[in-house]
Amino acid sequence: MGIVDRQEVRKLAEIQNSGPIPYSTHDLALSVATSFFDHPDYVNSLKDFRALVLLQAIMWFQEGLVAPVWVENFEKILTKLEQPES
Template sequence: MFGFFKKKPTIVDAAIREIYGDNPPAKSAVLEHAVTLAYEGLLFEQIPRRDVERLATSLFNGPMPYSTHDLAVSTAHAFFSASHNIEKLSGCQLAARACVLSWLKAGQVAPMIAWAFESALYVDYKPAVSAEADL
């Protein structure tokens, strides 16, 4: 009535609109499938499955209207971005990035989620430039 009881948008609401547009889809993620995609397809079993399940469940229970692939990418993103995992995951990051790109091309992952994943991994996993390269 007269807009008095309208809920004020939150930062999370703004993030959802930025990622999914003004009419975000309903949450459609299948948690167990997202865990498997993240654990096997992106992290190549380098992180304990129970840790992947724990984080994916936490994200799943949040307000984001993830699809299964969005949830898998967001879950893997957190592990790839953790500084203590960089050495452990460096061998699989290129394959994970290629996988996310193929999901993006197939329309299975939101473009902003794929962009955030690629941007973070590009920065965190780019090869160090040696002083000898300048010679």
């Protein structure tokens, strides 16, 4: 795909993982994804992947791999992005 540079993803993951909030691997992945999906530079280019990533997040939740709060936050962000701008 190559929409978001791997170095940007790695840098953000390292920053978030070094903070006070403990992350599982899947929590961190979803948190980083949420940041990029909500970032103005990527909103349009990642639009086609929203449903796929939300489905993956739900599957991770069902498998107990991600905390519910991360899935809820991601869903809220996607819902906000789907709303027409006023």
